Amino acid sequence: MADSARCPKILTANFGVTDSHTLAVYRSRGGFTALARALSSMKPQQVLEEVKASGLRGRGGAGFPAGVKWGFVPQGTGKPVYFLVNADESEPGTFKDRHIMDFDPHLMIEGTILSCYAVNCHDAFVYIRGEYGWLVDRVQVAADEAYAAALLGPNILGSGFGLELIVHKGAGAYICGEETGLINSLEGKKGQPRIKPPFPAVVGFLNCPTVVNNVETVAAVPWIINHGAPAYRAIGTEKSTGTKLMSLSGPVCRPGNYEIPLGLPLRELIFGPEYGRGLLPGIELKAVIPGGSSVPVLTAQEAMEVNLDYESLAAKGSMLGSGGCIVIGDDANMVDVLRVILQFYHHESCGQCTPCREGTGWLDALLERMLDGQGRPDDLQLIERICAGMIGTTICVLSDAAVMPARSFIAKFRSEFEALLPKGDELEDYVPLAVQAELPRSWAEPASAD
Amino acid sequence: MSEQGTTEAAGPGKGQAAGRATASIAGPAGADAAGQTARQTAGQPYAFTAENEAKFQRIIQRYPDKFTALMPTLWLCHDQWGWMRPGLPEWVAGRLDVPLVRVYELLTFYTMFYLENPGRYNLQVCRNVSCHLMGARRIIDHLRARLGVEPGQTDREGLFRLEEAECLGACGYGPMMLVGKDYYENLTIERVDRLIEQWRRGG
Ligand SMILES: Cc1cc2nc3c(=O)[nH]c(=O)nc-3n(C[C@H](O)[C@H](O)[C@H](O)COP(=O)(O)O)c2cc1C
Ligand code: SF4
Ligand code: FES
Numbered sequence: 001m002a003d004s005a006r007c008p009k010i011l012t013a014n015f016g017v018t019d020s021h022t023l024a025v026y027r028s029r030g031g032f033t034a035l036a037r038a039l040s041s042m043k044p045q046q047v048l049e050e051v052k053a054s055g056l057r058g059r060g061g062a063g064f065p066a067g068v069k070w071g072f073v074p075q076g077t078g079k080p081v082y083f084l085v086n087a088d089e090s091e092p093g094t095f096k097d098r099h100i101m102d103f104d105p106h107l108m109i110e111g112t113i114l115s116c117y118a119v120n121c122h123d124a125f126v127y128i129r130g131e132y133g134w135l136v137d138r139v140q141v142a143a144d145e146a147y148a149a150a151l152l153g154p155n156i157l158g159s160g161f162g163l164e165l166i167v168h169k170g171a172g173a174y175i176c177g178e179e180t181g182l183i184n185s186l187e188g189k190k191g192q193p194r195i196k197p198p199f200p201a202v203v204g205f206l207n208c209p210t211v212v213n214n215v216e217t218v219a220a221v222p223w224i225i226n227h228g229a230p231a232y233r234a235i236g237t238e239k240s241t242g243t244k245l246m247s248l249s250g251p252v253c254r255p256g257n258y259e260i261p262l263g264l265p266l267r268e269l270i271f272g273p274e275y276g277r278g279l280l281p282g283i284e285l286k287a288v289i290p291g292g293s294s295v296p297v298l299t300a301q302e303a304m305e306v307n308l309d310y311e312s313l314a315a316k317g318s319m320l321g322s323g324g325c326i327v328i329g330d331d332a333n334m335v336d337v338l339r340v341i342l343q344f345y346h347h348e349s350c351g352q353c354t355p356c357r358e359g360t361g362w363l364d365a366l367l368e369r370m371l372d373g374q375g376r377p378d379d380l381q382l383i384e385r386i387c388a389g390m391i392g393t394t395i396c397v398l399s400d401a402a403v404m405p406a407r408s409f410i411a412k413f414r415s416e417f418e419a420l421l422p423k424g425d426e427l428e429d430y431v432p433l434a435v436q437a438e439l440p441r442s443w444a445e446p447a448s449a450d
Numbered sequence: 451m452s453e454q455g456t457t458e459a460a461g462p463g464k465g466q467a468a469g470r471a472t473a474s475i476a477g478p479a480g481a482d483a484a485g486q487t488a489r490q491t492a493g494q495p496y497a498f499t500a501e502n503e504a505k506f507q508r509i510i511q512r513y514p515d516k517f518t519a520l521m522p523t524l525w526l527c528h529d530q531w532g533w534m535r536p537g538l539p540e541w542v543a544g545r546l547d548v549p550l551v552r553v554y555e556l557l558t559f560y561t562m563f564y565l566e567n568p569g570r571y572n573l574q575v576c577r578n579v580s581c582h583l584m585g586a587r588r589i590i591d592h593l594r595a596r597l598g599v600e601p602g603q604t605d606r607e608g609l610f611r612l613e614e615a616e617c618l619g620a621c622g623y624g625p626m627m628l629v630g631k632d633y634y635e636n637l638t639i640e641r642v643d644r645l646i647e648q649w650r651r652g653g
Contacts, residue, residue, distance in 0.1 A: 089619050090616070090617055090619065091617070092578045092579050092580065092616070092617035092621065093579065093580055093617070093621050094617075094619065094621070095619040095620055095621050095622060095623075097619075098619050098620075123514075129619070130525075130560075130562045131562070131615075131618050131619070131628055132619065133630075133631035134631050134632075134633075164512070166512055166513070168521070168522070169521070169522065169525055170521075170560075171521060171524070171525070171556070171560035171561070171562040171563055172560050172561035172562035172563075173559065173560055173561065174616065174617075185521070186518060186521075187517060187518055188516075188517035188518050188519070188520040188521060188548075188552065188556070189517070189552075189555065189556075190555055190556070190559040191559065191560075206514060206515070206518075247621060247622060248622060249580035249583075249621035249622040249624070250580055250583050250584070251583060251584065255621075255622035255623065256622050257622070289579075293578070293579055293617075324621065326579055326580050326583070326621070327583075328583060329583070332583055336582075337579060337582070337583070340577065340578060340579050340582045341578075341579055343577075344578055344579075344616050344617070347616060348616065
């Protein structure tokens with residue numbers, strides 16, 4: 001069912017309600033009833049099974065089923081289990097977790113407690129990106145309220161289940177959103193990702209079993225416990241169940257966050273009267289990045305045909321990602337837009353892996369010189385050669401995340417790139433790339449970015 | 451910040467956490483001795499305000515070990531002193547009893563920690579894709595001209611610093627900038643000018 005009119009509000013029910021961020025208002029609107037119910041009448045395993053049966057998938061980008069991930073946590077190892085709520089939100093185009101924490105911090109807290117109960121965890125952190133300073137304060141106030149009401153602490157609602165929740169402020173680094181980067185950062189180190197396996201569920205924070213989930217993922221849990229897995233499955237599509245918060249940005253009439261039933265046509269999100277209401281006057285749709293800057297771009301035509309669920313987008317060669325839907329109008333130059341994106345990955349590469357550190361730098365430099373009118377005839381081939389070396393060769397997928405926009409922009413908007421490049425016969429000193437590769441090493445160096 | 455829950459926090463959750471090393475964090479006494487050494491080396495009399503000292507104690511009580519306590523402690527320093535003034539990194543290393551290199555590891559990796567004075571108003575304008583589509587470059591160019599600084603520089607009076615920032619999670623409301631803890635969204639050149647005037651007048 002992808003009918004927006006009949007879609008219940010699971011994540012945004014309290015958005016816009018006066019003082020929705022306070023415990024009193026949250027409770028008056030049914031908040032913490034799921035927790036009370038679970039603690040009094042459900043075993044942890046039952047909560048886990050319910051979430052698994054709901055089909056809830058991680059909303060941080062990868063879309064991994066939450067209940068399945070929880071099932072990987074080894075129990076009875078004698079080590080504590082940690083739960084880390086990923087509120088590092090920094091995927092360009094994404095600004096949804098911010099609204100959950102702003103309007104409904106207690107929803108996130110209740111979802112976190114339920115999730116921790118399911119995996120027998122007694123120590124949780126919410127890792128909030130440092131730039132969201134005011135949200136760190138807001139969530140801290142909410143946590144203090146919850147402690148005072150025995151909703152956090154050693155004996156939650158008299159159940160004997162205890163949870164300590166620490167609100168942690170990050171300090172500015174995109175890579176800390178990657179789960180193992182987040183773990184290292186929380187350990188007081190540079191936020192550089194770790195090689196997987198071992199996966200955090202087994203060896204994570206302080207070498208203990210650790211679950212990392214996105215804010216939006218845990219925020220869906222109270223509703224699932226209250227209404228049951230079948231009700232959640234009834235929303236969305238068969239494999240993409242439930243609702244998703246989509247962040248809509250770019251030159252549209254009504255940018256913002258919209259809770260959609262998964263499977264909603266992308267066209268509806270951009271043009272629908274309840275959603276974006278179309279592009280600004282005078283601008284035509286040219287392209288859409290549907291799930292944050294890391295996912296392949298769609299042409300306007302592809303965007304008109306695709307539905308917003310994991311499978312439909314995959315079938316079109318893109319991804320739902322974090323739900324950061326960036327609309328690109330015909331006033332934008334795609335080379336220029338790609339440059340901005342690649343500059344970002346270059347800036348944010350943590351530097352551990354050579355293909356990523358060097359590759360993102362090269363891509364950025366090549367795009368810059370292209371825009372400066374200094375491009376070389378074979379630059380697109382050179383870019384492809386660099387991309388080929390960056391995919392699947394690194395510790396985390398930031399490297400792949402740079403390649404996906406690069407490849408898709410060039411494949412789908414090639415003429416805009418070619419328009420900036422000279423032809424071989426226009427240059428006196430032109431040596432084709434194919435020939436360069438066969439030359440002695442000193443000759444084979446790609447033309448530098450000067 | 452309310453101190454609610456401080457005592458509860460040490461409940462079973464804490465007990466479960468085998469391997470916590472709270473005790474290894476220098477307590478007030480040890481910290482004072484260590485702090486003293488750092489102060490002498492750097493010739494800087496650093497001390498948290500009473501309120502921040504209480505927050506610091508709460509941090510070392512709640513975080514699992516001294517290394518995990520490092521980032522929140524650096525935030526406390528930024529809250530109190532604005533940036534990591536000379537001698538402060540050494541002082542923090544002393545107070546938490548961690549190698550100095552671990553302090554610098556964080557100070558140099560994370561963009562929000564400053565080893566130089568970022569100025570009174572640090573204007574961080576998002577240059578990323580959504581804001582770019584809505585004209586962020588115009589805002590940045592205007593500020594460059596108006597303040598006479600390039601991104602990454604602070605003006606001569608030490609009042610304004612300009613920075614190009616990556617996505618700040620306000621993509622639907624661009625162009626935007628972060629100044630201190632405040633987000634300024636849906637910026638226009640006129641609005642930026644009004645803000646600059648207001649800040650120049652001291653408010
Ligand atoms: C470079 C990179 C950046 C990421 N940034 C975020 C982020 O800001 N927020 C987030 O929730 N997940 C982010 N992720 C995904 C996390 O690694 C992880 O998959 C997610 O937090 C798991 O939670 P979920 O299963 O609930 O989605 C990022 C991944 C990569 C590779
Ligand atoms: S792929 Fe890039 S960001 Fe990821 S670990 Fe390697 S260097 Fe760091
Ligand atoms: S792109 Fe500017 S805030 Fe996200």
